[in-house]
Amino acid sequence: MTLHPPHRLLMGPGPITADPRVLRAMSAPLVGQFDPVMTGYMNATQDVYRQVFRTTNEATLLVDGTARAAIEAAVVSLVEPGDRVLVPVFGRFGHLLVEIARRAGAQVQTVEVPWGQVVDPQRIADAVRTHRPRLVAVVHGDTSTTMRQPLADLWAVCAEHDALLYVDATASLAGNELRTDDWRLDVVTAGLQKCLGGPSGSAPTTLSDRAADAVRARRHVEEGLRTDDDEPRGTVIGSNYLDLAQLLEYWGPRRLNHHTEATSMLYAAHECARIVLEEGLDATVERHRVAGAAMLAGVRGLGLDVFGDVAHKMHNVVAVHVPEGVVADAVRAAMLDDFAIEIGTSFGPLHGRVWRIGTMGVNARKDAVLTTLAALEHVLRTHGVAVPAGGGVTAAQEVYAA
Amino acid sequence: MTLHPPHRLLMGPGPITADPRVLRAMSAPLVGQFDPVMTGYMNATQDVYRQVFRTTNEATLLVDGTARAAIEAAVVSLVEPGDRVLVPVFGRFGHLLVEIARRAGAQVQTVEVPWGQVVDPQRIADAVRTHRPRLVAVVHGDTSTTMRQPLADLWAVCAEHDALLYVDATASLAGNELRTDDWRLDVVTAGLQKCLGGPSGSAPTTLSDRAADAVRARRHVEEGLRTDDDEPRGTVIGSNYLDLAQLLEYWGPRRLNHHTEATSMLYAAHECARIVLEEGLDATVERHRVAGAAMLAGVRGLGLDVFGDVAHKMHNVVAVHVPEGVVADAVRAAMLDDFAIEIGTSFGPLHGRVWRIGTMGVNARKDAVLTTLAALEHVLRTHGVAVPAGGGVTAAQEVYAA
Numbered sequence: 001m002t003l004h005p006p007h008r009l010l011m012g013p014g015p016i017t018a019d020p021r022v023l024r025a026m027s028a029p030l031v032g033q034f035d036p037v038m039t040g041y042m043n044a045t046q047d048v049y050r051q052v053f054r055t056t057n058e059a060t061l062l063v064d065g066t067a068r069a070a071i072e073a074a075v076v077s078l079v080e081p082g083d084r085v086l087v088p089v090f091g092r093f094g095h096l097l098v099e100i101a102r103r104a105g106a107q108v109q110t111v112e113v114p115w116g117q118v119v120d121p122q123r124i125a126d127a128v129r130t131h132r133p134r135l136v137a138v139v140h141g142d143t144s145t146t147m148r149q150p151l152a153d154l155w156a157v158c159a160e161h162d163a164l165l166y167v168d169a170t171a172s173l174a175g176n177e178l179r180t181d182d183w184r185l186d187v188v189t190a191g192l193q194k195c196l197g198g199p200s201g202s203a204p205t206t207l208s209d210r211a212a213d214a215v216r217a218r219r220h221v222e223e224g225l226r227t228d229d230d231e232p233r234g235t236v237i238g239s240n241y242l243d244l245a246q247l248l249e250y251w252g253p254r255r256l257n258h259h260t261e262a263t264s265m266l267y268a269a270h271e272c273a274r275i276v277l278e279e280g281l282d283a284t285v286e287r288h289r290v291a292g293a294a295m296l297a298g299v300r301g302l303g304l305d306v307f308g309d310v311a312h313k314m315h316n317v318v319a320v321h322v323p324e325g326v327v328a329d330a331v332r333a334a335m336l337d338d339f340a341i342e343i344g345t346s347f348g349p350l351h352g353r354v355w356r357i358g359t360m361g362v363n364a365r366k367d368a369v370l371t372t373l374a375a376l377e378h379v380l381r382t383h384g385v386a387v388p389a390g391g392g393v394t395a396a397q398e399v400y401a402a
Numbered sequence: 403m404t405l406h407p408p409h410r411l412l413m414g415p416g417p418i419t420a421d422p423r424v425l426r427a428m429s430a431p432l433v434g435q436f437d438p439v440m441t442g443y444m445n446a447t448q449d450v451y452r453q454v455f456r457t458t459n460e461a462t463l464l465v466d467g468t469a470r471a472a473i474e475a476a477v478v479s480l481v482e483p484g485d486r487v488l489v490p491v492f493g494r495f496g497h498l499l500v501e502i503a504r505r506a507g508a509q510v511q512t513v514e515v516p517w518g519q520v521v522d523p524q525r526i527a528d529a530v531r532t533h534r535p536r537l538v539a540v541v542h543g544d545t546s547t548t549m550r551q552p553l554a555d556l557w558a559v560c561a562e563h564d565a566l567l568y569v570d571a572t573a574s575l576a577g578n579e580l581r582t583d584d585w586r587l588d589v590v591t592a593g594l595q596k597c598l599g600g601p602s603g604s605a606p607t608t609l610s611d612r613a614a615d616a617v618r619a620r621r622h623v624e625e626g627l628r629t630d631d632d633e634p635r636g637t638v639i640g641s642n643y644l645d646l647a648q649l650l651e652y653w654g655p656r657r658l659n660h661h662t663e664a665t666s667m668l669y670a671a672h673e674c675a676r677i678v679l680e681e682g683l684d685a686t687v688e689r690h691r692v693a694g695a696a697m698l699a700g701v702r703g704l705g706l707d708v709f710g711d712v713a714h715k716m717h718n719v720v721a722v723h724v725p726e727g728v729v730a731d732a733v734r735a736a737m738l739d740d741f742a743i744e745i746g747t748s749f750g751p752l753h754g755r756v757w758r759i760g761t762m763g764v765n766a767r768k769d770a771v772l773t774t775l776a777a778l779e780h781v782l783r784t785h786g787v788a789v790p791a792g793g794g795v796t797a798a799q800e801v802y803a804a
Contacts, residue, residue, distance in 0.1 A: 003443055199666040224497030
C-alpha cells in the first residue's frame with residue numbers, strides 16, 4: 001500500500017498541518033554524520049534555536065525524539081534518585097512531569113489547581129520555600145486545558161533556594177512569549193508539532209550554563225568510547241539515549257559519537273526555526289495572538305462557552321464546552337468526514353466535555369480560522385445546536401479587521 | 403542559511419545515502435494522531451515490518467528515535483534493577499548493550515572476544531548455564547568490526563533457562579539473513595539508516611508474545627491518563643518515553659495516548675520496508691551479499707588487507723587495514739573532497755587503523771561499488787600506496803559477472 005494522506009486541515013491541539021516548506025526540507029539528501037557539512041548544519045540549527053528560545057545558551061541542541069523525549073532527557077539528566085522535585089500541576093502535562101520525575105527516582109511534590117486555572121506564582125514560591133526542591137519542573141502551556149502558566153518571575157525563588165528551573169514549552173514556543181534568558185529558565189524543551197509547524201520527532205532543547213554544568217557533573221562516557229581522560233563523574237544518568245551530558249558532547253566541539261543524528265528531522269527542525277525567524281519571532285507570536293483572539297471571538301460568536309480562565313489561555317488553542325445533548329465525538333467526526341478539518345477533545349476529566357481548537361504554526365492564519373468556524377457552524381446546526389447564522393465567521397473577521 | 407546538502411555517495415558504515423523514494427515519502431502531508439487514516443498507516447507499518455523481521459509477532463512497532471532508542475526501550479522494558487543480563491561482546495555495540503543494561507540497573511556479565519571475531523555460540527551457551535541471566539542481549543552485526551554473530555541456535559539454551567533473547571539488528575536487518583520467528587528471538591530492534599536505506603530517527607521493533615507479556619506485566623499507565631481499570635502491575639519501567647508497555651497500547655487497539663507519533667518518520671519507515679518487500683526480502687539480502695562480495699574482492703584487488711574473520715563478516719560492510727605509513731583520515735578526506743564519497747574509520751582500538759566501507763540500502767549496487775573502488779584507487783596512489791591499476795574495479799566486476 002502506498003501512503004497517500006488525504007487533505008487535512010489540522011485545527012486540533014497538535015500535531016497541526018506542517019508547513020509545506022518543512023516537508024520539502026526533509027526531502028534533501030543525507031550527508032554523513034561527521035561530514036563538515038553536517039556538523040555545520042548542527043551548528044546552524046543550534047544558532048537558530050538560540051534565537052527562537054531567546055537565549056545565548058551555548059548548550060542548545062535537538063533531542064532525537066518527540067517532545068516528551070526531551071522532557072525526559074531534561075528530568076533524568078538533572079534529577080538524581082532521591083532528589084526532591086516540585087511540579088505545579090494544572091493539566092495532563094503537569095501529571096506527565098510528575099510521572100517522568102518519579103520514574104527517575106525523584107521525590108515529587110505537587111502544587112495542584114483545578115483544570116482550567118493556572119497556579120498562583122505565590123503558591124509555587126511558598127512550596128519552593130517549604131520543600132526546597134532540587135528542581136522545579138513546570139509546563140508553560142498545557143494543551144489539555146489550554147492554560148499558560150506565568151513564568152517570568154519564578155526564577156527569583158528558585159535562585160534563592162538554589163533550585164533549577166525546567167520548563168516544558170512544547171505547546172507554547174513560538175506562539176506565545178517565552179524568554180529563556182530574561183526569565184532565567186535553566187532548561188527549556190519543545191517539539192516541532194505545535195506552533196513551530198513541523199512534524200513531531202525532534203525536540204529543541206536549551207540549557208543554561210548552570211544546568212549544563214549540573215549535567216556535565218554527571219558525565220559518564222559510555223562503554224566502548226570511554227578514553228583515559230573520561231573519568232566518570234557523579235551519579236550516572238539513568239538513560240543512555242537521553243543522557244544530556246553525552247548529547248552535549250556530540251553537539252559540542254568534541255563531537256563524541258553517540259546516536260546517529262536524525263538528519264531529516266534536523267532539516268525539518270532547522271526549517272521550522274527559519275520560517276519563524278524570517279517572519280520575525282515577535283511577528284510570529286503576534287500572528288498566533290491574533291489568530292487565537294479571532295478563534296476565541298468566533299466560538300463565542302457561535303454561542304459556545306469557553307472553558308477555563310481565558311485571561312491565562314495560550315494564544316494557540318481554545319477549549320469550548322460541548323453543548324448539552326451533543327455527542328462531542330460525533331461533531332468531531334462530522335468535521336473530519338465532511339470538511340476534512342480536525343478538532344480535538346481532551347483527556348481525563350475533560351474527555352468528551354470540551355472541544356479543543358488550535359490555531360498554530362502555519363494554521364494560525366485567517367482563512368484557516370474562518371474555514372473552521374464556517375464548518376463548525378454547519379456541523380453544530382446539523383447536530384441540533386441553535387447557532388447564529390454567520391456568528392462565528394463574522395466575529396472572527398471583526399478581530400482581523402481591528 | 404538554507405540547507406542545500408551537496409551530493410554525497412555515503413559508502414561508510416551508515417548512515418548511508420537514503421533512497422530518494424524514502425525522502426519523497428517524508429514530504430507527504432500530516433494527518434492527525436488518531437485520524438483513522440493515521441491509525442491505518444500505523445497498522446500498515448506494523449504489517450510491513452512483520453514481513454521484514456520475518457515474524458508473526460502482533461507486538462511490532464516503531465520506537466520514535468534512532469536505533470539506540472529502541473535498544474534502550476527493549477532493555478529497560480525487559481530488565482528490572484538487579485536482574486542478570488548476559489552480553490556477548492565482539493565490538494563497540496556490545497559495549498553499548500552493557501552500558502544500557504547497567505544504566506537500567508542490571509548485573510551484567512559479558513563474554514568477550516577480540517575485535518574481528520564472533521563469539522563461539524558454545525561459550526554463550528555455557529555462560530547462560532553459569533550465570534542464569536534474565537536476558538541475553540546480543541548484537542547481530544556490529545559495524546565497529548563488521549562481524550555478524552551466528553544467532554540461529556541461541557534460543558535453545560535461552561529456553562532451557564527461561565532467559566529472554568534480545569537482538570540488536572540495527573546494522574544487519576534487510577542486508578543479512580535474520581529470522582525472528584525461526585530463530586525464536588524475543589525482541590529485535592533496528593534502525594532505518596543502514597540496509598533499510600532511510601534516515602535515522604525511527605526504530606522498527608518486534609516482540610514475541612512471551613516478551614510482550616513480560617513487558618505488559620510491568621504496565622503502569624502514566625499519571626494523567628490512568629483510569630480505574632489501569633491497576634499498576636509489577637516493577638515500574640524506568641523510562642516513560644521508552645516504556646514498551648505503554649507504547650504497545652498506543653500501537654494496539656486501545657490507542658493509549660502517549661507521545662505524538664513522529665508521522666514523517668513513520669512515512670519514511672513504511673517506505674523503507676515497502677522498497678524491500680517490493681524487491682523481495684530474499685532478493686534484497688542477496689543484493690547485499692553480492693555487493694559485499696564485490697567490495698570485498700575489490701579492496702583485495704587493490705592489495706588491501708581485510709580486517710577480521712571474513713567468514714563471519716556482515717554482507718554490508720567491510721573493514722580494511724590502513725596500509726603502513728598512510729594517514730587514514732587524510733585518505734577519507736580526499737575521498738570526500740575530491741570524489742564526494744564517504745568511507746568510515748572505526749572506534750576505540752580500530753580508530754585510524756581501519757577503513758570501513760559499506761554497501762547498504764540503495765548503495766548496495768554495482769555502480770556505487772565500482773565508483774568507490776575507482777576513486778579509492780586514485781586516492782591511495784596519491785597517498786603513496788602502490789595499487790594495481792584497475793585492480794579493484796576489475797575484481798569487483800568479476801564478482802558481478804559471475
